[in-house]
Amino acid sequence: MSAVRGAALTGIGHAVPARVVGNAEIAQRLGVEEAWLERRSGTRERRYLADGERLADLAAEAGRAALARARVDGGAIDMVLIATTSPDELSPHASTWVTGLLGADGASTLDVSAACTGFLTGLSVGASAIEAGRAEKVLVVGADGLSRYLNRDDRDTAMLFGDGAGAVVLEATDAEAADxxxxxxxxxxxxxxxxxxxxxxxxxxxxxxxxxxxxxxxxxxxxxxxxxxxxxxxxxxxxxxxxxxxxxxxxxxxxxxxxxxxxxxxxxxxxxxxxxxxxxxxxxxxxxxxxxxxxxxxxxxxxxxxxxxxxxxxxxxxxxxx
The missing domain is CATH 3.40.47.10 (Thiolase/Chalcone synthase)
Known part of the structure; x- marks a missing residue:
């Protein structure tokens, strides 16, 4: 095992649900103007998971895009980290589902629960595993479907959140080439x-x-x-x-x-x-x-x-x- 290693950033991808929810829909429910929503939050539209649509599938889609960009096969990944606050179920955990969907069977898996800082935490964990020689290729995914947990009548939060997933591939490299x-x-x-x-x-x-x-x-x-x-x-x-x-x-x-x-x-x-x-x-x-x-x-x-x-x-x- 090399004592001097780093993590290279080799792939990136994201995926969002097909359903687009514009400010007009939310403004009508809240009884406010669309312009007020945009001034308050900066949002114009967001994506929501449809009924029955699974966050794990969205996370896997983002992961697939990142793997393709890195030119890495899913079977070559030896660690999958999913940062999320809103998994489809408490168990099995999201990273296990995503690992299966990507054909990364046998990889170690871990869900990271650190709210909106989850992806950055996952990036740190994944890079640390590579630096320590405990992993060679790591997939880090941030995925959330917080539309499931919105109070649609709350003017402080109803317009803020959308659903989506993003992923990066990390690969082992020499320390001086680390990203x-x-x-x-x-x-x-x-x-x-x-x-x-x-x-x-x-x-x-x-x-x-x-x-x-x-x-x-x-x-x-x-x-x-x-x-x-x-x-x-x-x-x-x-x-x-x-x-x-x-x-x-x-x-x-x-x-x-x-x-x-x-x-x-x-x-x-x-x-x-x-x-x-x-x-x-x-x-x-x-x-x-x-x-x-x-x-x-x-x-x-x-x-x-x-x-x-x-x-x-x-x-x-x-x-x-x-």
Missing amino acids: VGPIRLHSDPSGGPLINLPNGGTIWMDGRAVFRRAVELMTDVTHEALEAAGIALGDVDLFVYHQANGRILRAVGHELGLDDARVIDTIPRFGNTSAASLPIALSAADEDGRLAPGATVLLAAFGAGLVWGGGVVRWGVRPRDA
Whole structure:
């Protein structure tokens, strides 16, 4: 086993349900104007799972796209991590279902429950397994279907959430060729009451308090992640934050003095997809041509718990036409 290893980022993909829910549908139910919803959240539309549609199937679709991009067969994957707050059932866990759907039978599996920070946590776990020599190829998926847990009459949350899945493939490489850099993860249980989803219940949050904490935490962890990576704000090509809502993205950008063009915003198209938010945003930026090989990307997220984190990656996925 090599003592000096790193994790290369070789594949990316995402998948969203076919059902599109625009602001008009939600505005009519809430008795508000569509423009109010967009000003409040930044959303214009989002995707919802249909009745009977399984999150595991959506996660597998995203994983399949990432594997194809990496040119890796599902049978070659030896670890599958699924970050989710909304699995189809408590057991069997989502990662086992996805492993079977991808033909990765025999791979180790793990569900990661860290709310909207779940994908970043999974990325850290997957990269750590590779660095330690305990895995060679890892699939990390963020997938959530929180439309199942919405109070459709709640003006604070009804417009925010959408469903989706995003995935990346990590492969072992030499340390100097690693794409996944330092990742810093934190928690503050005292903030737990600000966002919660009780068993059998619906999502509730204190919107104003969450806004303040989200801006503070993602701003702070941006500086922390950059310091850990030994780089400055000006060295980052693209900032990919948890796509919670447009107002939070703008406020974090303002606090850091960032040009809007350097901050990914997929909220108008997808809303807040929780653990799927970061990989969907990465995949969308890749599709739009905003991620060139070797680009430096800052990732940061926060979620219920409270949990939050940030990290730096180098974009190692080969161009689509390569």
